[in-house]
Amino acid sequence: MSAQALLEVHDLGKRFASRAGRDSSLWVIRDLSFSVADGEFLTIVGPSGSGKTTLLNMIAQIDVASGGEVRFQSEVAPINDPKSLNPGLSCRIGYVTQEDNLLPWRTMLQNVLFPLVVQGRLNDETRARAEMLIRTVGLAGFENHYPHELSGGMRKRASLIRTLVYDPPVILMDEPFGALDAQTRTVLQEDLLRLWNLGRKTIIFVTHDITEAIALGDRTLVLTRAPARVAGEHKIDLPRPRDIRGILTDPKFIEIYQRIREQVQ
Amino acid sequence: MTSQDTALDLAQPSQVKWRQYVVTAGRIVLAILLVAAWKIGADRAGPIYVADPFLVANRIVTDTMSGELVHHVYVTLRLSVIGFAIGCFFGVVLPFLLRRLPRLTDAIEPYIMASVGIPKYALIPLFILWFGIDDAPKLWLVGLLVFYPIFIAVFAGIRNVDRRLINMARVMGASEAMISREVIWNSLQSFFFAALKIALPRAISATIIGEFLVGNAGLGFFIEYSRQNFDTTGVFAGIVIATALVLVINSVLVRIDRRLNAWRPTDRDMEL
Ligand SMILES: Nc1ncnc2c1ncn2[C@@H]1O[C@H](COP(=O)(O)OP(=O)(O)OP(=O)(O)O)[C@@H](O)[C@H]1O
């Protein structure tokens, strides 16, 4: 990691407001610190309910933090005050959420073009890019389908390229391939790596799947159960470009897998 | 498996068609029964109380030909439309403004909810006192009666919008105005149309009631004027026309709703 830190998370904490009948002092995330370098592909694994989505929500600034700070290009992002939140940091942080969050009254194509339209950047060039991405993820022919007419996996793919299409420098991904079959998943992982190789975006990629975390990432963070903290950090020094299918038998892969496996409870 | 599917596919359309025939036939029979009951009632009660349906039909035709009824319908429709537009405008815009001012909303919400309870028709004498006997008092009445259902529905619709969609749009750089128009407005369409189905017939009834009391034209005037002249046939003709008006407006509304909300899966199923 020769590049400087693009995004730093420092002592971040999150506690949800209590409701009657519940323990009020339950921290979901506590004293969580890590940083991401410019152009790095960081993967995060952690058990279900460990606060991964909560973490990404805070980085994307759609949710307030209860403590700590997030710095983007050394500039402190105001995430402790709900009023000063700046979701997406002025289109510099893209976020592929765990649910697809497509607009149900818009067709797949309109959904993919949505960020370009709201940013006033819809032109021949960006439209061509959208079409290219639609083809890449195998959604060609479904442009005029409404979300409820697509399968769950297709909706996830549409929501993935909806963020890729406007090319934000940092992209957060919350289990984007969770609902896919193994075959499609591998194809999309390869596509994602190829697209990433072209543009070298900074990606923070959350997943349950240790194999996926190793296959895609430059570095993998392992989170503990709530309150989430960094249980371990693993540099994935497997050469790129990677062969996602072949990598599984690589002795180095197996060794990293064993190490991470032990840390994920 | 496949053969069973095809069998079902083949069976279904004819079954649906058959069911459709039964429903249509049932409706015709019911209509005939209703007119028959009306006719018997008219004969029993006498022409002062219940007009003969055939005389009513006859009356509608002649008064339509003469242009009299057309004029009254035009006057009533014009007032209903203007009053509806005013009430609808405020009913939609106000909740969107309040969305941006949560504290003000909390402060005034109990007052708005309390004002729902005011019987609007009871205000007509006040409106006449304040606004004279032209269109103004009727417009106030129609506007208020339309405003409330729409305001309440849009207000509830805004509260009901999926936060995640709003967050998604924000992250992608959508302005608040765009979020209001694209995400919130589209999300609350079903609320809005449900309110329209209440508000539109209300606009017509409110106009007619207003016309009972002030003015010298409109369906309400026509009905009341006929009554004062012991012209029960005229009263019934006016009621039939008013009912027809509401039915036409409702069917147009249902069609618009279906067109606009074609993306919704349930609507498709219901169209079968
Ligand atoms: N709005 C909320 N109010 C209260 N508690 C919440 C809220 N959102 C999340 N939590 C709690 O925070 C914890 C972490 O949730 P989060 O969604 O971040 O988990 P996750 O790591 O993304 O899980 P998964 O892998 O299943 O998606 C959970 O215990 C959950 O109950």
Ligand SMILES: [Mg+2]
């Ligand atoms: Mg999650």
